[in-house]
Amino acid sequence: MKTEIETIVGETPGISYELIVHRLEGTDVSAPRVYIQSGLHADERPGVAALHFLIPMLEQAEAEGRLRGSLILVPHANPIGAAQHLYGEHMGRFATGTRTNFNRDFPVPGDDGMRHLDKASAPVFAERRLKSRLLELADGCPIVLDLHCDDESVQYVYAPEVLWPEMSDLAACLDAEAALLWDSGADRAFEEAVFEQMQARAPDGDLSGHCVTTVELRGQNDVDVTLARKDAEGLYRFLQGRGVVAADTTPAPALKAGFVGKPIRHVDMVTAPAGGTLLFHVAPGDRVEAGQLLAEIITNPGCKGGSVEVRAPQAGYVLTRRIRRFIRMGDNLLKIISDTAAVASRKGALED
Template sequence: MKTEIETIPGETPGIAYELIVHRLAGAEPRAPRVYIQSALHADERPGVAAMHYLIPMLEKAEAEGRLLGSVTLVPHANPIGAAQHLYGDHMGRFSTGTRTNFNRDFPVPDVTGIRRLDAASSAVFAERRLKSRLLELADGCPIVLDLHCDDEGVQYIYAPEQLWPQMADLAACLDCEAALLWDSGSDRAFEEAVFEEMKARAPAGDLTGHCVTTVELRGQNDVDATLGRKDAEGLYRFLQGRGVVAADAKPQPELRKDFVGQPIRHVEMVLAPVGGTILFHVAPGERVEAGQVVAEIIVSPGREAGTVAVPAPQAGFVLTRRIRRFIRMGDNLLKIIGDQPAVASRKGALED
């Protein structure tokens, strides 16, 4: 494995960021190339824990001649966001300098099919140069994994509808409980930008063997050695199944019997009807019925009628819930995958 530390100049004198890129060389030129990054939202750490265990596994495979496809790994994909603290609290989702979500506004091909990336010397903010560089690193790889997590959530993935169910092997290897299938963009998230370029480069539009996804490795606090190892082993098995690492005799896992795979228009974004303190009645992974109380919000503590009950808008599967227990009116309380479509169509990302 070769490690390169690239420098991203900051916008002001004396500031620079380091992007650490690991490259492992596959022995078989026809085997799929792979790109994996984690912590693009710099406050999401389960992917870093998975990388911590995956990197030595891949190094060993490379050293023993079992690594067939070349692999590029960027475990700290967002050194800019990693350095953002305000009065002791880390802020890793949005750039404090531009108010832009670090996983939105990636450059995508325009109507003529041309993608314009910013060069390392372009006179634009560092985050735009970083985004262009991450896309360049992923270019030409039919397998691209962007490791994220939710607030509190089950293990799930986003997948372009065009690549489903061919990506079900990833969901099975990661022991996912759900997949959200999108077909009309995600406000130019990394995944969407990679997929658009992938489609533009695919000969005759053939996407066989391709996989691009935002992987949601449960919730922000689901970071420990057991889960990190489990996720690394799941990713490794997926790479074996795809011919990136030489396979062993173990059978590939299958999707869970209770797996929920639905188009993204099935997602009910349950918003807080009032502000206050949350008492959840359900947790991610549970089934709910229409009208079932999923949470109460305490508005006037100890007073009669001091809480507001929040019902499930329809029957479905609780995918995620808010990690903090104080909420504003209008903030997202839970995401439920409804049995029926929640909206006629859904364009863009679910959240800012």
Template sequence: MDVSEIIIPGDTPGTEWRLPVLRFKGRDPKAPRTYIQAALHAGELPGTVLLHFLCERLRQAESEGGIAGDITIVPQANPIGAAQSHFGELQGRFDLGSRTNFNRDFPLISLVDRATLIEDLDDYPATDRLKRQLLHMALAADLVLDLHCDDESLQYAYIDEAFWPEAADLAAALDMEAVLLSDGESSAFEEAVGFAWKYQVPGERQSRLPGKLSVTVELRGKRDVDPVLAKKDADGLWRFLVTRGIVSGETAAVTFSGPAVPLDNVEIVRAPAGGTVLFHRNIGERIAEGDLLMTIITRPGQPGGIDLHAPQDGLILTRTSDRLVRRRGDLMKIACDSPSSVSRKAGALEN
């Protein structure tokens, strides 16, 4: 295992950020190249501990000549966000300086322009330098996995329709409970990778990308930082690498049995008013149209409250861990068989 650091100078004197990069050299130049990163949202750590345990297996495989394809791993992809605290609370999702989501505004370029990402880096602020160097590394690979987590959540993934159903092997290996098929229309990291591949020839869009994969994996919720779960997920990711011929090994064939639905089929339940939320249903439950999902107590101690019901049948995928909620705040995502009646703009589901 080769360990190096990318140094990102800060925007103020005396400040710099260090980004550790772990590389495993493959023996077969024709095998797929893999890039995996975690904690782009700096407070989302299930992927970091997954990679900690996965690297144990990779080091053993490397010593035995069992790695076919090059593997690059960035276990904590956002040292800038990891250093941001506000009144004692980590602020790892949004850059405090620009108020931009760390997983948005990645450059949308053609693959042939990859080298331009790291040209004239001093012209950019630190957060953009970080994003450009992460994307530059990823675009050298064939398989790109961006490991995140949600709030309270099942295991699921955002996968561009250009990679489906070929990517069902990843969903099966990681025992995902759902897949959300994205439209590739945002500037999130994994969609910026897909954009570069789709427009490998500038101006000519490819709709299918066989042998390629760029995906956001949601490893349950923020509090699911657990050695048992992390080792289970590391085993699942190892199975995927075996299946794709990146590492040597044997593994039993598994199939993905969960729903795979377009983003238009995701119902996002939002708070019509602020207050204390009482959930009546949990993640992983299948609900029917009209089922009582939650009650918002807007005036504690006084009569009344707001009951929210299921807009259609579906699987509860996520819910907020907050119990004091704001007006229009996202409370729950439900994966459904039919499109939502609420129109959605192209791109990411939420900021």
């Protein structure tokens, strides 16, 4: 494995950031090339932990001649966000200088079919140059995995609908419990920008063998040795199944029993009708019925009528819930994958 340290110049004198890029060389030029990054939302750590265990496995495969496809790995994809702390709290989702989500507004092909990336020396904010560089690193790789996590969540994948069910092998190898499928976007997240470039370059629109996805590795606090090893082993199984790493004849795993895979228009975003202290009555992975009590919000502790109930808009599967327990009116509380479409159509991200 070769490691490169790239410098991203900051916006003011004396400030710069280091982007660490690992490269592993495969033995077969016809095998798929792979790009994997984690920590784009810099306060999301499960993917970083998973790569900590995956990288030595891949190094060993490379040393033993079992690595067929080449890989590019970026474990800390957002050194800018990693450096943002306010009064001891990590602020890794939004750029504090511009208030922009680090996983939004990536360059995509325009009406002319061309994608315009910012060069390392471009006189623009560092986050824009970082986003352009991440896309450059992923270019030409038919397999692109962006490792994220949710607040509190089951493990799920977020993927282009046109690549499903071919991409279900990734969900199965990771032992994921759900998939959200999108057919159009408007927020220009990393995954969307990569996929649009893939489509633009695909001969005759053929995307066979391609895989681009945001992998949600459970919740923000699901960072421990056992889960990280399991995720690394799942990613390794997936790479074996795709021919990136030489594999034995072990059959590919099947999707988990009860797996839920739906288009994102089936997602009900349950919001807070009032502000206060949040008490959940359901957890990620639960099945709920229409009208079932999901949570209550304490607005006036100990007093009659001092809490507000939140009930399920329809039957479905609890995918995620909010990690914080003091909330504002209008905050998102839960994502529920409803049995029937919650909205007629939905474009872009589910949350800011």
